[in-house]
Amino acid sequence: MEFNRNSYEITQQAAAWFSWLEVAVITTLVIVFCQLAKPDDPFFLNSTIAWPVVAPLLISLRYGFFKGVVSAALLLLIIVLWQRLNNDANNLTPTYAIFIAITSMVAGEFRDTWERRLSRLQESNQYRQLRLDEFTRSFHMLKVSHDRLEQQMAGHSLSLREALINLRKNIQGSNQHQNLLSKISSAVANKIMALFSEYGSIQQAAFYQYTEQGIQSEPLSRLGEDITLINDDPLLKHCISTRQVVSINPELVKKINAQHSKYMMCIPFIDSNDHLYAVVVVNSMPFLSFQEPVQKLLAVLAGHIADLFSAIQVVDKLEDVELTDMLVNLKRSLININKHELPSTVISFNIENNDAGYQVLSIIKQIRRGLDLIFEYQTDSTVEVICLLPLTELIGVEGYRNRLQEACQSQLGMSLTQLPVEINIHYMSKDPELLQSFIRKHCSHEHPLVSYSGYFA
Template sequence: MQDHATTPTATPDSARRVGIAAEFRSSPLGLLVQTSERPGVVAAETLLLPLLALLIGYVFSRSDPLWVHAEFPWSWFAPMIVALRYGPIAGLSAAGVLLLGWLGFNREDVSSFPQQYFLGGLIVVMIVGEISSLWRARIRRARTAQYYMDQRTEQLVRQHYLLRLSHDQLEQELIGRPVSMRDAISVLSGLSGAPGDAQSLLNLLAQFCQISAASLVAVHDDKLELQPIAQLGGVHEIRPEDPLLRQALEARVLTHVSQGLREAQQTRYLVVAPMLDLSGEIYGLLLVEEMPFFALKEETLQTINLLLGYYTDSVAANRLAQPLLQAYPQCPQPFASELQRMEHVNRNAGLSSLVVMLELSPQAVQSQMAQQLMRLERMLDRSWLIEGRSGKQWLAILMPLGTSATAEGYLSRIEVWLGQRGLESLGAAGIFPHTILLDRCSASSVLEQIDRMSHD
């Protein structure tokens, strides 16, 4: 991947244009069009240029300093240059200096005043001044537009540069976390606590939470085993006297160095997370020694808690689901186990789940709608088909880590599927949905609601 942490540079075309403009400004013609906005400078040029023309005329033609009778009136160059630079008013003022100069040279006899000479000169100066004003206005508008476009271009370049950096960071994050939360839970659901499953859990944590070096240590009867059951990033000696480790073991909650631990400077670990089963017993500890600084945030810590809890729940699910199965023997074991896991996830990580209850009318039952709807389940969903009264059926679908929006999306997918079969809505197909949100309620209370709804 290319490193984009460099400042954007100008394009070759813009650099070439800048070079041409600089070369033109340094030429004599470029100096001619470089004007000043200060009134003192404008007044000085308006006065000095015609005086300079009078001086040159007096030096080279004392009998006719303004070249009134010459083949070309060279003295009018001064007012034309002033008009070209600053407009018609300044040009006429410079022409007034020439008029005063002629009066000064011919103060003894003003009867020979050259009317056509000055009239023609004034007309030329006014034309040059108007053209100058027109082009100065156009140049001013072009400069304003160019300034605005330069600002917009610079803003777009910065936004594009930031977008590239954001894209690179997102790409790196996706490379470090190539699986979704549901994919991770799907992998964990296949782990049963076998000897090699702890290493698989640690590898998944490293992939999902960007952990570089860590260990999994077993805990039996609140006593820490010094021999790790899984390691990542090399062999590390366990330090049971570490203050962060002791705090996590005593408090039975995830601890990390940014929590303001007094002895944080003496700890070797960044994160210590207990592996609690559904009964609250410690199964083990995750000791994280190395991970990127930007990864140490609330979302990552919550993910570590979730994955560790789901793994320990998978190991203890069969044993802990027995009370639910005894109370509701018709409930499938996968449904009860998953419901028990989701209760623990909600209690520890605050992530809700839900159960969608689909009431199937006798017409839908005859069409074997339940079997077809079960084919539309997601990978992590668990279903339970219940025989109701009066020929009805109830299909309970447990959606782990789902919200109300998940239920709406699932029902919309069913409606699209029904529309492809010529049915306009769920009601037309004899399907009536109900939702039970697993949020701060126990698994037994959810099963109680399911049993009550299906037998009403």
């Protein structure tokens, strides 16, 4: 509905003229009735009640102080003119005039006071109604957003731990794994994009391998419609130069003129040795997924995938898959806590080399979670076990100790303090030297992790 200011002003003017017309008509009608009721004293100058006061009284109650006073003045003026023209013997006394004036003014002031009070209440009510309408609209928008979020998150908790477990199952167990040294296969790229679609709700994206010659022109995998690769895109260039996940945001727009970018987000696959394997360019994803936690999740996934690629090269050098996994994941945990503040914990077990010790080692392997890594090294007298608990902080470690304690109590009938095992815990920090010192302190000099502790630097 449109608001016409001109028609509104005309209506207001018409209402003002009508009110003045009512002042004249009501005053005249009251005088006429008084004339008909008492012709010898039409203004009731000698009566107990001055009935002509009804005219200014009605006007004051309807239109307020000013128009009431005008009506009273008009009435008194008519009385004076009537007496002069008709030589009326009834004189207008000051008491009569004061009574008419005071009555009209009191009634008018009473009406104006209540009108101001009602006007303030009406304005307050209109303001509250406006706020209520805004709240109602916001509530319905929030409800719609919440319903969409529930639909999006149904059966999907965006758990980083779950995502990494699925990552290892889908990629590390792929029959294409051995070919990653030379070229990432389309099958592996498709699995990676499927993970990104599941945990990042990405709708349109492409996976490009990165080599010494630069980004390959043809994508290994796609989601949604085709995406044209633009090598000089400001967002893509910034992603490769900084080796970080970048997305469109106000700060980046000012810094690199990212408003000209054709992409929403670029995700690099950087291993723990800062080697770039591939880049995913994202062109479309839901607004609810375009937020920092999802971007952090995708960045961590990309880093772990790159570590799987680089692990093959390390395996070729070390020829020990378990040692390779432990080294790569320890370094990745250091990167996660430095870049994303994701906690991890390392626990060392020094177990005596006897039957009771082997039973404890068996229990440690039984309670291992999906992401936990265990590397054991046996000496003549002890079995040295290093256990990495990714994404685990103080509360998680306490839960791990409680499960280990309960398992030992139920299976062996003894507590940890009664068993031949020494436990030491290191909560990983941003300083790699603390991790190196922990491993050197609680492992023998021949331990492989001590020999390769410089890998964490």
